[in-house]
Amino acid sequence: MPQSRKSQISLIATPYYHCVSRCVRRSFLCGQDIITGQSYEHRRGWVEKRLLFLSSVFSIDIAAYAVMSNHTHVVLHVDKKQAQSWSMNEVLECWHRLHKGTLISQKYINGDKLSESELLTLYETVDVYRQRLYSISWFMRNLNEYIAREANKEDECTGRFWEGRFKSQALLDESAVLACMAYVDLNPIRAKISSAPETSNHTSIKKRIQTLLKGRQPRNLMRFVGNHRHNMPKGIAYSLVDYCELVDCTGRCIREDKTGHIDSHQHPILERLGINTEQWLTLTTEFEKHFSTAVGSENMMQQYKRCTQHQRIRGMGKAKALFKKA
Template identity: 30%
Template structure:
């Protein structure tokens, strides 16, 4: 089956969630213990995670989940053109120059843009309009991310040529079930690959970062010496003034939408470390981690376990049976090859350019049919 044209599924003018994946070339493990070269490249996972933090702080895109393995990585991204619309021209120019800086410091980090650098962008209406679109364009995020990792690795290895295997794969997530399943699939990737046994041991994943932050937030706060009011911080979840106070998951989208109490709207981030403070699921962070843990235990080899009598509330609320749930999170890429969601929801979606319906395999339809 021919690959769907990217422009048929992705429109930076729309709020859209995607599961994206990129794999290294030639089957080499260029982010881990590579059996071909005999070298260990685990440190390159830090490169990717650091770039993700930078992009999350500047793009108009929410990073909700990620997992970095030895020869590929997964992300769940949500384009937020509504947040970009809240930024004035100066902010748009500043953010772009933090992504594509004209000057960098000794560590290669972007330097604060000068007024003249900002003026070169914000003085041209066509340029500023194009950059607004780029800031909420997932293709630009992936293009720049892969380009920088590839260039750095090729320079280190003193080689030329492709580092990644073709273009990245992108699957739109059209409903809450798809976003939940896609996020769980990504967060459990290391466990499914037998690289880690628990969520806590799943290095370079959003699940591990959320657990680190949850643990820190539940630890008793140490007594701090008295300081002047202008040096105190009252919210460590959003403050970036102190590296010690910064949460490990500060660059990730919060989990809970808080629909009962949150006001409608884009909710631009107050911390400057992520695009927005708007969650992506109608459950708490604790409930999401409990669901991850429950799902991981059902899938662990040699640990058949027993389905609990009382299933997690989220499964009941979404009307997902345990069998269907475990099937779609274990085989997400096979069940949803082009677009992800319940078949009846996908049937209402159309491609962006030609308006055609998306194909849903008979296998996928039968899975959801058995669950009805």
């Protein structure tokens, strides 16, 4: 039986989530339909552009993404604290970039004078909008509905384009976040549609490598901020260079089928994560196979189970095996 989204997403447990959306039947998001020969490759750009736009509107950061032929992967970080710090004007400006809002919210943005009762109504509306602006469900809704409308318009048809709901996995610790990011970034290599991370079109790893070569980090992706230290800034607590090197050597292992071998030694990031090379390769090739609603160490999985009041969570045994100290 499908679980409610509320029972899967708990910001108390973690702000990081891996979301996957798949097309229904033979619908093609991108790539080429081998039966008709029609190419949908241009739609990859639609998804990537929309994703990066939404990250500038919502209080949700994108840590990784990959646009595949009939599904998309995205690793999201919810910044509830930022959304709660926004002023009423900031909330309305963000929301109106996506939706028309109400007549009252439009009047306020236009500078028209509001009555006392209209102001009270507006305050309630802003509270609703604020919650939606850090909601993963609303983020994915604004991504998937937009792409579905554009695809149906192009195909001159109506009806469902995506499966009923997107799949989400809670990433409960740093190991799970890094492993999931690498799993997502390496999707094109596992699917044999790309031979290297830097040539994997419409992925976060390609965007990161391109800007890294210019000495920068992508503006619309969550930043790597280096190792843990005092007054830690917001971001992923590892070096971007280390991460790109790790994804590259992992990708070569996948292509060459050299199980358990990464550059003939344990990579520094894996040492800090407490994961050995065999565990890492299993995670980055079979991440969705072994876990359902949550991913992390056995201890973190137990905490998530209590927090979300689940009876049981699939993947507890794999969590114990794959996230133990190397």
